[in-house]
Amino acid sequence: MSVALETLTGEHLLSIVPDLARLRITVFREWPYLYDGNIAYEEKYLHAYMQSPGTAVVVARDGHEVVGASTCLPLKDEMACIRVPFEARRLDTSDFFYFGESVLLPPWRGQGIGVRFFEEREKHARITDNARFAVFCAVHRWKTDPRRPANAQNLAEFWKHRGFTLLPYVSCHLDWKEPGLEGHRDHQLDFYIKSLHGDAIPNALLHKEPS
Numbered sequence: 311m312s313v314a315l316e317t318l319t320g321e322h323l324l325s326i327v328p329d330l331a332r333l334r335i336t337v338f339r340e341w342p343y344l345y346d347g348n349i350a351y352e353e354k355y356l357h358a359y360m361q362s363p364g365t366a367v368v369v370a371r372d373g374h375e376v377v378g379a380s381t382c383l384p385l386k387d388e389m390a391c392i393r394v395p396f397e398a399r400r401l402d403t404s405d406f407f408y409f410g411e412s413v414l415l416p417p418w419r420g421q422g423i424g425v426r427f428f429e430e431r432e433k434h435a436r437i438t439d440n441a442r443f444a445v446f447c448a449v450h451r452w453k454t455d456p457r458r459p460a461n462a463q464n465l466a467e468f469w470k471h472r473g474f475t476l477l478p479y480v481s482c483h484l485d486w487k488e489p490g491l492e493g494h495r496d497h498q499l500d501f502y503i504k505s506l507h508g509d510a511i512p513n514a515l516l517h518k519e520p521s
Contacts (some may be wrong), residue, residue, distance in 0.1 A: 378414035
């Protein structure tokens with residue numbers, strides 16, 4: 311059966327929270343995120359995430375089964391730690407649309423659904439907001455990390471083909487629990503950017519944050 315994609319917004323978002331929570335826990339437990347999550351926390355987090363009027367979730371269904379999802383919302387409505395690298399550089403966060411997670415179960419990977427997730431989020435960003443740029447962040451893992459699987463994919467080329475550029479001096483920090491380890495650990499996440507309308511990347515993002 312072919313996979314169908316649908317973009318949910320507004321009051322329709324709450325219907326996807328349980329499935330999105332399940333997908334996040336399942337997919338993010340894998341490398342490189344190594345996230346040990348639980349349903350109660352995920353649903354609380356996602357309910358707060360859905361409060362932004364600009365939020366959208368692109369849902370992938372195989373028949374009635376939700377097999378993947380991808381989120382986005384205006385950067386100005388994201389949590390503070392995601393906004394800080396932009397606010398510290400005195401940039402207007404309303405110029406940026408933030409692409410959150412893309413989570414897809416293994417049997418449905420390699421079929422172009424990841425490309426569609428980016429296309430649909432960009433479409434949503436262009437028609438619902440005045441944002442000039444799309445941004446997202448990805449966890450920074452060292453190539454020498456002993457937990458790195460032998461067949462681990464480097465998604466940098468995939469993102470490059472989607473038009474995104476790494477911002478070498480822009481990062482944020484989040485903490486989460488990793489499987490098999492006690493307590494929460496700090497993680498660095500690096501930002502990538504793409505112009506939605508052909509604008510040049512702001513110069514402030516191309517240099518280290520001012521001290």
